[in-house]
Amino acid sequence: MPVQPKAAAALVAAFTLVAMIALAIAWEWWLAPLRPGGSLLVLKALPLLCALPGVWRRRLYTMQWASMLILLYFAEGVVRGWSDHGLSARLGWLQAALAVIFFACALAYVGPFKRAAKRAAKRAAKQAASEPTPPA
DSSP states (O other): OOOOOOHHHHHHHHHHHHHHHHHHHHIIIIISOSSTTOOGGGGGHHHHHHHHHHHHTTOHHHHHHHHHHHHHHHHHHHHHHHHSOTHHHHHHHHHHHHHHHHHHHHHHHHHHHHHHHHHHHHHHHHHHHHSOOOOO
């Protein structure tokens, strides 16, 4: 039975990733950089940019590793949300929220494929166990 991919989950994941890239750049260059004039933390957008083509094309492997990568951005958002003040704290919480949305959507997209692969492996194992072994 073919897998029915959840296109809406992939689309929301892609748009959330674009929003996180825009947030990372705007945050560290203009909105609330660590140093006046911007900081090198703007480079945190690069790993997200690397994931964007694969997420946009709905590649399972990219969705899987990007869902693990996004947890770092969630952690940073929570830490900066609690420890920073003013706009920077609000941007941290926004980053954490976007990371949660991306993570949930990536898992929703990848989940049916993983379950189908697990079912296929069980079927193959069952079939292999039921076949008689040829004499040596």
